[in-house]
Amino acid sequence: MLSRTADNIYWLTRYVERADCLARILDVAQRLSYLPVTYGGSTNEWSSVVLTAGCADQFVEKYGSLDQASEENVVSFIALDPENPTSIRNCFEVARTNARSVRTALTSEMWDAINSSWIELRGFPDRAMTRDELTRFLAFVKETSLRFDGAMHRTMLRNDAFWFARTGTHMERADNTARILDVKYHVLLPEKEKVGGPLDYFQWASILRSVSALTAFHWVYRDSVKPWLVADLLILNRAMPRSLASCYEALTTSLDDIADAYGRQGPAQRLARTIRGRLTNQTIDDVFHTGLHEFISNFISDNNKLGAEITEQYLT
Amino acid sequence: MxxxxxxxxxxxxxxxxxxxxxxxxxxxxxxxxxxxxxxxxxxxxxxxxxxxxxxxxxxxxxxxxxxxxxxxxxxxxxxxxxxxxxxxxxxxxxxxxxxxxxxxxxxxxxxxxxxxxxxxxxxxxxxxxxxxxxxxxxxxxxxxxxxxxxxxxxxxxxxxxxxxxxxxxxxxxxxxxxxxxxxxxxxxxxxxxxxxxxxxxxxxxxxxRGGSEPNVAILTPGIYNSAYYEHSFLADKLGVDLVEGRDLFVKDNIVFMRTTEGPKRVDVIYRRLDDDFLDPLAFRSDSVLGVPGLMSAYQAGNxxxxxxxxxxxxxxxxxxxxxxxxxxxxxxxxxxxxxxPTWRCREPEHLKYVLDHLEELVVKEVHGSGGYGMLVGPKADKAQIEVFRAKLKHDPDNFIAQPTxxxxxxxxxxxxxxxxxxxxxxxxxxxxxxxxxxxxxxxxxxxxxxxxxxxxxxxxxxxxxxxxxxx
Structure with a gap:
């Protein structure tokens, strides 16, 4: 297929995934902000949203400093601000532009999912949204990614277009999970102070919620929420679809499918396997031993390297 | 009437x-x-x-x-x-x-x-x-x-x-x-x-090229073109690639497209791009939509x-x-x-007739399209007719007229x-x-x-x- 087509598909699914992730992060922040401070409601929750979303620089440029990260500012900046290149609105814009450029490679159901959401998006206000509106908006965004993924899985031929789409989704998902962990790693670090107070619980639960894994946690560990288990679930647990290990399992599979179809393995496949190896051959104790922060930073940088390899090998 | x-x-x-x-x-x-x-x-x-x-x-x-x-x-x-x-x-x-x-x-x-x-x-x-x-x-x-x-x-x-x-x-x-x-x-x-x-x-x-199955592509100016939908629609229905200029390149007078599996030769291009923009080396040098060298590959018959x-x-x-x-x-x-029936304004007798009957005629630019730059006499007001009268006198070759x-x-x-x-x-x-x-x-x-x-x-x-x- 055309390199440009593959590139468009890859970024299309990345942006859909990113929009979904941003919506979840906002959702969680909103929940935490309802909480009384004694239960973990915190005053810096909204600035941590900006950090997690990876758009701190743009935010500071617009508002002067992170101190301005009020609920109102952050919500309007992340959700609908046309000036923020990675606002949810812009994710949809880019996704639709990409989809339009490669309509021939999408099924009509996939196009419909993107295009009708794009049309619906125009019904949301440009101004700061009320909480009701925000709730409705976030539900709409999550719905869109579900529809899109569903359409993709139900209707797309299992060929290179599909594998590039999957690759985009999992690259973005791995990056997002890692970012959430990176911003929140301090709440996961084993502390000397007593573990299990209400503050910690809500913070940990919020991490799980942001990747919609709270229920999964209980199923997997049959235990109360503990920080190292949260880290284990999101980093190493292959059964958890948003974990780094699971993303890399999917990535190596998709990249191998592409390599099989084209009859040639390349640097992208090798790097993906190496990273996957690092995720499968460790225990969570090893991770904490090296330092959670270092581990995650290394992962984010490895993930970016893989992105560069994929681009080099296929998309240009 | x-x-x-x-x-x-x-x-x-x-x-x-x-x-x-x-x-x-x-x-x-x-x-x-x-x-x-x-x-x-x-x-x-x-x-x-x-x-x-x-x-x-x-x-x-x-x-x-x-x-x-x-x-x-x-x-x-x-x-x-x-x-x-x-x-x-x-x-x-x-x-x-x-x-x-x-x-x-x-x-x-x-x-x-x-x-x-x-x-x-x-x-x-x-x-x-x-x-x-x-x-x-x-x-x-x-x-x-x-x-x-x-x-x-x-x-x-x-x-x-x-x-x-x-x-x-x-x-x-x-x-x-x-x-x-x-x-x-x-x-x-x-x-x-x-x-x-x-x-x-x-x-x-x-x-x-005889023999192998020809590789057909549709060349579009891109998503901002007014007919982009049609280009993608046709590519979809035909099951061929929809390419933009940047997806193609010419080497040794052969046209290739950049694919995820490396260069692939192209045999037939259904281009939805005007001549002017096809090849910056042959036609408009400022065209970013075209493919440098395409015209020479075409002339070489490849x-x-x-x-x-x-x-x-x-x-x-x-x-x-x-x-x-x-x-x-x-x-x-x-x-x-x-x-x-068409009056060619380039011919003096025709021009005279057209100028005398502007209120009844449709006047069109020779190279116009899309309904732009035309006069529909019976629907036009005096001022519009006078504008066209001046245009006709100034450059008669550029116009034809037809009965409404x-x-x-x-x-x-x-x-x-x-x-x-x-x-x-x-x-x-x-x-x-x-x-x-x-x-x-x-x-x-x-x-x-x-x-x-x-x-x-x-x-x-x-x-x-x-x-x-x-x-």
Whole structure:
């Protein structure tokens, strides 16, 4: 297929995934902000949203400093601000532009999912949204990614277009999970102070919620929420679809499918396997031993390297 | 002026046989139901993204072309006559272009004035003596037809460059089948969905390389082009790649596309890009849409471009006026489809007549299209007429004039109900190495405003599904 087509598909699914992730992060922040401070409601929750979303620089440029990260500012900046290149609105814009450029490679159901959401998006206000509106908006965004993924899985031929789409989704998902962990790693670090107070619980639960894994946690560990288990679930647990290990399992599979179809393995496949190896051959104790922060930073940088390899090998 | 011919109720108000079932159906279905269906159609169009961009309009990047749900009906007999005339016309166009770029018999015989060729901005000296596969230049033509009475179809325009609209022909039918299945059980309508197959077969037949399966691609200027939807639609229906200039490159006079598996050779390019933008090395050097070296690969015979480069030399409105002579000259036949009588303002006597009758005539720029830059005399005010008078005197060569035709009307759903509106027809004629293919019907365009004769989508015109009834 055309390199440009593959590139468009890859970024299309990345942006859909990113929009979904941003919506979840906002959702969680909103929940935490309802909480009384004694239960973990915190005053810096909204600035941590900006950090997690990876758009701190743009935010500071617009508002002067992170101190301005009020609920109102952050919500309007992340959700609908046309000036923020990675606002949810812009994710949809880019996704639709990409989809339009490669309509021939999408099924009509996939196009419909993107295009009708794009049309619906125009019904949301440009101004700061009320909480009701925000709730409705976030539900709409999550719905869109579900529809899109569903359409993709139900209707797309299992060929290179599909594998590039999957690759985009999992690259973005791995990056997002890692970012959430990176911003929140301090709440996961084993502390000397007593573990299990209400503050910690809500913070940990919020991490799980942001990747919609709270229920999964209980199923997997049959235990109360503990920080190292949260880290284990999101980093190493292959059964958890948003974990780094699971993303890399999917990535190596998709990249191998592409390599099989084209009859040639390349640097992208090798790097993906190496990273996957690092995720499968460790225990969570090893991770904490090296330092959670270092581990995650290394992962984010490895993930970016893989992105560069994929681009080099296929998309240009 | 004569009474206007309505294709449903004829000249005297009695329903013509082809329209009987439709007319009866229309009289039974309540207006609200029709309105409801029209809204559904619009919703579907918007969802599918069948939109187009209007140049020069801000903030309306993507608009819908109004779709009228009342079909236009043509009998099998009428169609048979039309399609024979269209085939004849396209054959003559191809022979004329071949001649213009080779021996120029037509000039020596004095049929066409030389400057209409040499001074024509669409004339491409690069094509002189250039052989093209099977001597075919216009592989995809869209010939605009208008009707004035039961027996007369005129050719209004020959579009021999990159005619658009065929996606509407196909999508209109799909939507009609979805919205009005009952109507299709009342009428035997010839299907149009074979167009994609026909187009692919035509394109493949033009490959410069024998043997292996030809690699066909559609070249688009990109998503900001007004007809982008159509480009992607066709690529999808044909199952070929939709490429932009940056997806292609030329090495050793061979065209390749950049794929995830490395370079892949391209044999046939259905380009929806004007000559000017094809190759910055050969034509406009500021074109970022084209492919450097494409023209030399084309001249080396390693790739086929459809339509060929330089076909514009045959489809401006001045050359149009000579088409009947062109048909006689190359085919030795009388034209089966008449031209609209045309005054060439380049000729002093014609100019005088036109200046004296501006209020009655339609004046068009020789190289204009899309309904831009024209004067419709009977609809224009004094000031507009004077503007055109000045333009005509200043540059008569640039204009032709035609009588204001009493274009036929078809029943159309508008605010007030079902009312007659003027229509034209653009059938699409495919010329491959093996044969000419024409899907029955074409795109009917309709002027949605009462009395308006301008059907162009850029001027608010709409479209209809066109039915050719099976015998």
């Amino acid at each position: 004569r009474r206007i011919f309505d294709e449903m109720t004829g000249e005297d108000g009695t329903v013509r046989p082809a329209y009987e079932a439709l007319s009866e159906w229309l009289s039974k279905v309540p207006q609200e139901v029709l309105n409801q269906r029209r809204k559904e159609a619009e919703f579907i169009f918007r969802r599918i993204g069948i939109t187009f961009a209007v140049y020069g309009e801000q903030n309306s990047q993507e608009r819908l072309i109004p779709f009228d749900i009342v079909p236009r009906i043509i009998t099998n007999e009428e169609w048979t006559g039309l399609s024979r005339g269209l085939e004849q016309r396209v054959k003559a166009l191809n022979l004329y272009i071949k001649d213009v770029y080779s021996k120029r018999d037509v000039l020596r015989a004095g049929i066409i004035p030389e400057d209409l060729v040499y001074k024509n901005p669409a004339f491409r000296p690069e094509m002189n003596g250039q052989r093209v596969p099977h001597d075919l230049y216009v592989h995809i033509a869209g010939i605009d037809i208008v009707r004035t009475d039961p027996d007369t179809f005129y050719v209004l325009e020959d579009n021999a460059r990159t005619p658009s609209g065929v996606s509407y022909m196909l999508e209109n039918r799909e939507i009609m089948l979805r919205l009005f299945p009952e109507l299709f059980s009342l009428n035997k309508v010839a299907p149009v969905d074979k167009y994609a197959d026909d187009l692919l077969a035509t394109l493949r037949s033009l490959s410069p 790739v086929t471009l459809t339509n060929a480069v330089g076909t514009g030399v045959a489809d401006d409105k001045a050359v149009y006026s000579y088409m009947p002579d062109i048909i006689r000259f190359y085919l030795g036949e009388e034209p089966l489809l008449p031209n609209v 035709l009493a274009l036929s009307t078809c029943p159309t759903l508008v605010e007030e109900g079902v009312a007659p509106r003027h229509v034209d027809l653009r059938p699409f004629i495919l010329s491959g190495s093996d044969r000419v293919r024409i899907v029955p019907g074409g795109l009917t365009r309709v002027a949605m405003k009462e009395g308006s004769l301008v059907v162009n989508s850029s001027q608010g015109g709409g479209t209809k599904d066109t039915w050719v009834l099976d015998a």
